[in-house]
Every structure is written in C-alpha cells, then in structure tokens.
Amino acid sequence: MYDKKKFGNLEFSKKIFNAISEMGFEAPTPIQAEAIPLLMEGKDVIGQAQTGTGKTAAFAIPIIEMLNPRFRGVQALVLTPTRELAIQVAEEITRIAKYKDARALAIYGGQSIDRQILALKRGVQIVVGTPGRILDHLRRKTLRLQNVAFMVLDEADEMLDMGFIEDIETILKETPEAKQTLLFSATMPREIQVLARKYLRDPEVLSVSKDELTVPQIEQVYYEVKEFNKLEGLCRVLDTSEIKLAIIFCRTKRGVDELVAGLEARGYEADGLHGDLTQAQRNRVMKKFREGHVEILVATDVAARGLDIDNVSHVINYDLPQDPESYVHRIGRTGRAGKSGIAVSFVIPKEYRLLRLIEKIISTRIKRLRLPSFEDVFERQREIIIEKLSETIEQGKLSHYRAIIEEMGNTHDTVDIAAAALRLAFDIEGSQNFSEDAAVEFGNTGAEPGMVRLFMSIGRVDEVRPQDVVKTIAEEAGIPGKVIGAIKIFDRFTFVEVPQDAAEKVLYSMHKNVIKGKRVHVEPAKARNR
Structure with a gap:
C-alpha cells in the first residue's frame, strides 16, 4: 500500500499530493471537496460549476x-467545447500526473x-x-474508446450552445456502458438535463449556492494595473488609504513570501x-x-480561512482568485460585526474576463x-504630516528643539x-520614480481619432448583427454600448471601433470569447483594411 497524504479532509497518494503542492494548491475548493470523494467511490456526478472553480482538478485527481x-490504452476521455480549453485541461492534468506514470494528450482541430x-x-x-476532432479520429479508427472507464463532459452548456450535442x-x-460519467456545466438547460438522464447512472448533483455569494455591505473596487507595476500600484493605494488592519491575498505561498519581502523593503509593517x-x-503572526x-497580513486563501478579526478595514486581492467563491470568502474578512469595509482588487489585462465572471x-x-497618482500620495502624506505636527505641538516639550531652531x-x-x-x-520623494502603466500601442488601425478599430473573425455567414456585437462587448468589457463606434460586418469578419482608453480591455475581454455560438478571434485592425 502506498503512502497517503492529507489534502484538507481528502486523502491522496504521496505522488498526487506532491504534484498539487508544487502547483500551489493548499486546500480543496468547494467543488473539489464535494466531488472527489464521490468520484473515488465510483459514482456519476453532475457539477454545476463555473469556470475558475477548480473543477479540472476535481475530476483529474x-x-x-x-x-x-x-x-x-485510453482510459479517460474529456470533451471540451474549444481547443483552448482542451489544451488548458490537458496541461493541468499533466502537472497533476507529474509523479504518476500517466500521460494526457490534447486533441483538437x-x-x-x-x-x-x-x-x-x-x-x-x-x-x-473537442468533439469534432474526436469524431474525426473515431472515423479513422485512430482512437479507440472501448477501454474508457471515465467520461467527462466539461462546460457542457457551452458545447450545447456551439451545436455539439449530437456529436x-x-x-x-x-464508450462502454460500465464507466463513470462526469458532467460539468455552469447552467442546466433542458437539453443538458435530458443528456444527463440518458447517459448518467443515478448521478450525485453538486452546485455552488448563489445565496452565499453576496456581500452588499462591503464597498468593492478594483484598479487596472500591469503585472510589472502591480507592487508599486499596491503601495500607492496603501499610501492613500486610511488602513487600520489589512489582509492582502496572494494565490501561492511563494507569492506571499515575495510580496512580504517587497513591502518590508519599502518600509511597511507586513507579515x-x-x-x-x-x-x-502562525500563532505568533496572528498575535502581532x-x-x-x-x-x-499577506496570506493565501487556506491560511486566512476561519480568521475572525473585527478591525480589518481593507481586504486586498493582490492576485484575483481563480475560484469566484473564494473571492466572497476573502472579502468577508472585512465588514465584520456590522462595520463597513473595503475590498480592493488589482486586475491585470488578462484577468478582465475573470473579473466579469466574479461580477x-x-x-x-x-x-x-x-x-x-503621485500627487494623490503626496496630498495624503501632507495631511498625515499636518496631523502629526499638530499633535506634537499640543503635547509640548519642545524646548530642546526650539533652542536648535x-x-x-x-x-x-x-x-x-x-x-x-x-x-x-518624512521622506516623501521616494515614490516619484514610479513609471505609469504603459498603454498598449495599437498604432494606426484606420479608426476615427480617439478610437481603435478591431478585427473580429465573425461575419454575416454566422448571422451576426451589430446589436450582437454591441451587447457582447458591453457585457464582457464592462463599457457602455453607446461609446462603441462604427461597426462594419462582412461575410466572414467584422470591424468595430471602440474608444482608445477602453481598447485594451475590449481586446482582452473579447479575444476567444463567444458570439452567436462561435469562438471569436480579435486583434487590432490594420490601417490598409479601411
């Protein structure tokens, strides 16, 4: 019998435990804690789970x-709606299987x-x-599924939207009848329910309770930063905020150690x-x-679970959590006992879609x-200096210093x-070397002044309409539809103009997104296309 190791309340082989520890996992997410024991018992499972809840590890482990x-031979088959997700899932499975003699392969068009x-x-x-390429291999008889013991349908509702249900x-x-089937879907439309009843055997149904995912008493804000300027941006926020106690969350243990070192080097009291x-x-840190x-206090999610400290004025997401439910647990560390609290998140460009999912x-x-800005930092420090000087004058005992003056x-x-x-x-000049976040240079895209023209790989043949483009951009990028400019739809592609200050957000939010059931490629247009 091989050695077992504890992962929260779950028990795995030492090889699995070592692999997920290296990946930065410290405790199971809710979907993992519920799904893994059921799967280990051989049960079929339906998981109503969003992207970013840790569901890949929930079935991979x-x-x-x-x-x-x-x-x-092939013992497990995972179907995904897109090649990007297929690659992502295969890579995560490979990392989890690092110390096991198991190989994963992504197959896509x-x-x-x-x-x-x-x-x-x-x-x-x-x-x-992806369903299309899997079918291609089945027709060629280059993929055989007679030994499949595990079948996973990942993001089933999106596969339904993309027309893959028959495939x-x-x-x-x-696949054999005697297999375990796992179905993950953010929503449960009727077609998915019919599919589950037809192919799953007495499945256990798991879902995240949305009742718990609201925290209206906490002020929630975010700042857009570049990865290389995130620490400097954090320092600016700390310098301009009236903080009593703050908890800053990082995704990994290494991230915690690096951020504590960075803050201490800049003169902040952090642990x-x-x-x-x-x-x-742990007790020593918490006592201080x-x-x-x-x-x-800089912490990972698992380390901060169960903390109940009344005077935390700010919770700061230095790294956005991959699991939206973790976001709720994090920001719930402030606003305790009826007090107000502020939740601050730093968002880098590639996380715009994750932010929208959390919302x-x-x-x-x-x-x-x-x-x-530096001026904001200076003004806040000026206020602090005046307050401290006034307090010192009121206290008196200045005769020694008056003699010097x-x-x-x-x-x-x-x-x-x-x-x-x-x-x-008060050294108030040390922050002046902060370089402002460099904006993406779009160059000349052939748009009107103040606008950026974007190319989208969707057109009339996909039955896309201008209102579809406007609605999706507005929802995904979080900008008003009225600021979106000219839209030109051709047979197989579309040009859309968006304000220059929102162009980067639109680009990151929309690239590889879905419009009318089709995954869309988005990039800055070339001026010659005009």
Missing part, C-alpha cells in the same frame, strides 16, 4: 489516482492530425479533446501567513496582527477606480529650517 498506469495519430500510437491514458451523443455511444508555517509560527504590531457570480458590479535662525530662514526638518523626518 480521482481519475489519475484510479487509472491503471501500466495499461497504455488546427493541429496536425498525423502528429496526434503518432502520439496515440505511442500510448496515452487520458485524451482531452457528444455519437461519441458517448462509442505572511501560509500553509508552510507551523502552528507556533491582532495587536496592531503588524498592520498588513456575474456575486450579482454586483465592482467599481473601477483610477490608480492614485533659534540658533540656526541666525543664518537660515526659519521656514527653510522647518521644511528641511520635515524632509528629514
């Missing part, structure tokens, strides 16, 4: 744990089928693919909390934080704020003396 590594055939001949246990049924009929700390170390000796889950629009007053202006003393006491 038990599959890797239970498959036969000595048999090189747009890649050489001969390369895929060669990889299948060499032997793989887990195939992740899915054709594929399911090629870290993560799963590698002993209980004695509760007593106010440390005003900033949909919590049914709340998170307010965007402008990152504080009187002596120097013979050769220097007293205002200059006071200014020099302030400069010595």
Whole structure:
C-alpha cells in the first residue's frame, strides 16, 4: 500500500499530493471537496460549476489516482467545447500526473492530425479533446474508446450552445456502458438535463449556492494595473488609504513570501501567513496582527480561512482568485460585526474576463477606480504630516528643539529650517520614480481619432448583427454600448471601433470569447483594411 497524504479532509497518494503542492494548491475548493470523494467511490456526478472553480482538478485527481498506469490504452476521455480549453485541461492534468506514470494528450482541430495519430500510437491514458476532432479520429479508427472507464463532459452548456450535442451523443455511444460519467456545466438547460438522464447512472448533483455569494455591505473596487507595476500600484493605494488592519491575498505561498519581502523593503509593517508555517509560527503572526504590531497580513486563501478579526478595514486581492467563491470568502474578512469595509482588487489585462465572471457570480458590479497618482500620495502624506505636527505641538516639550531652531535662525530662514526638518523626518520623494502603466500601442488601425478599430473573425455567414456585437462587448468589457463606434460586418469578419482608453480591455475581454455560438478571434485592425 502506498503512502497517503492529507489534502484538507481528502486523502491522496504521496505522488498526487506532491504534484498539487508544487502547483500551489493548499486546500480543496468547494467543488473539489464535494466531488472527489464521490468520484473515488465510483459514482456519476453532475457539477454545476463555473469556470475558475477548480473543477479540472476535481475530476483529474480521482481519475489519475484510479487509472491503471501500466495499461497504455485510453482510459479517460474529456470533451471540451474549444481547443483552448482542451489544451488548458490537458496541461493541468499533466502537472497533476507529474509523479504518476500517466500521460494526457490534447486533441483538437488546427493541429496536425498525423502528429496526434503518432502520439496515440505511442500510448496515452487520458485524451482531452473537442468533439469534432474526436469524431474525426473515431472515423479513422485512430482512437479507440472501448477501454474508457471515465467520461467527462466539461462546460457542457457551452458545447450545447456551439451545436455539439449530437456529436457528444455519437461519441458517448462509442464508450462502454460500465464507466463513470462526469458532467460539468455552469447552467442546466433542458437539453443538458435530458443528456444527463440518458447517459448518467443515478448521478450525485453538486452546485455552488448563489445565496452565499453576496456581500452588499462591503464597498468593492478594483484598479487596472500591469503585472510589472502591480507592487508599486499596491503601495500607492496603501499610501492613500486610511488602513487600520489589512489582509492582502496572494494565490501561492511563494507569492506571499515575495510580496512580504517587497513591502518590508519599502518600509511597511507586513507579515505572511501560509500553509508552510507551523502552528507556533502562525500563532505568533496572528498575535502581532491582532495587536496592531503588524498592520498588513499577506496570506493565501487556506491560511486566512476561519480568521475572525473585527478591525480589518481593507481586504486586498493582490492576485484575483481563480475560484469566484473564494473571492466572497476573502472579502468577508472585512465588514465584520456590522462595520463597513473595503475590498480592493488589482486586475491585470488578462484577468478582465475573470473579473466579469466574479461580477456575474456575486450579482454586483465592482467599481473601477483610477490608480492614485503621485500627487494623490503626496496630498495624503501632507495631511498625515499636518496631523502629526499638530499633535506634537499640543503635547509640548519642545524646548530642546526650539533652542536648535533659534540658533540656526541666525543664518537660515526659519521656514527653510522647518521644511528641511520635515524632509528629514518624512521622506516623501521616494515614490516619484514610479513609471505609469504603459498603454498598449495599437498604432494606426484606420479608426476615427480617439478610437481603435478591431478585427473580429465573425461575419454575416454566422448571422451576426451589430446589436450582437454591441451587447457582447458591453457585457464582457464592462463599457457602455453607446461609446462603441462604427461597426462594419462582412461575410466572414467584422470591424468595430471602440474608444482608445477602453481598447485594451475590449481586446482582452473579447479575444476567444463567444458570439452567436462561435469562438471569436480579435486583434487590432490594420490601417490598409479601411
């Protein structure tokens, strides 16, 4: 019997535990905690789960744990709606299976089928693919599913929207009846329910309760930053906020350690909390934080679970959580006991869609704020200096310092003396080297002044209308539909103009998004296309 290791309340082989620990996992997400035990018992499962809830690991861990590594045939098949998701899922499975003798292969259109055939001949246990390319291999008899013990339908509702329901049924009929079937879907339309009743055996149904995903008493804001300027942006927010105690969340243990070091180097009182700390170390950190000796606690999600501290004024998402439910648990650390609280998130360009997903889950629009400027930092520090000077004057006991001022007053202006003393006491010039976030250079796209023209790989043949483009951009990028400019729809592509200051957000939000059931490629247009 191989060694077992604990992952929250779950128990895995040491090889799986070591792999997920290296990936930064510290405790199971809700969908993992519920799904994994059921799957290990051999049950079929329906999981109503959004992207970003940790569902890939929820099915990958038990599959890797239970498959036969000595048999090189396909034992698990995962269907995904897009090639991007197929690649992503296959990569995560490969990382989880790092120390197990198990191989995963992504199969999708747009890649050489001969390369895929060669990889299948060499032997793989887990195939992740799009329905169309899986069917292609079945017709060629280069993929055989008679030994499949695990069948996963990932993002089933999106596959339905893209017209894959018949392909899915054709594929399911090629698999053995005696298998475990797992179906994950953000929504449960009637067609998905019919599919589940037809192909799943007494499935257990799991879902995230939306009742818990609302925290209206907390002010929620976000700042847009570039990855390389995130720490400097955080420092600006800290310098302009009236913080009592703050908890800053990072995704990984390494991220916690690096951020604590960065903050301490800049003069902030900060300490870290993560799963590698002993209980004695954890207690020491928490004692300092509760007593106010440390005003900033940097933590991972698992380390902060169960914290109940009344005076936390700010929760800061330095890294957005992949799991929207974790966002709710994080920001719930502030606004305790009826008090107000502020939740701040830093969002880098590639996370715009994740932000929109969180907003949909919590049914709340998170307010965007402008990152504080140097002038804002200076003004806040000026207010602090005036407050401290007033308090010191009221306390008295200045005779020693007055003697120094009187002596120097013979050769220097007293205002200059006071200014020099302030400069010595409060270094307020150190932040001036902050470089503003560099905007993406779109160049000349052939748009009207102040606008950027974007190319979209969808057109009349896809039955797309201008209102479809406007609605999707407005919803996904979070900009008013009225600011969207000229839209020109051709047979197989579309041009749309958006304001220059929103162009980067639209680009990241819309690229690989879905309009009218089709995955769309978006890029800046070339001026010659005009």
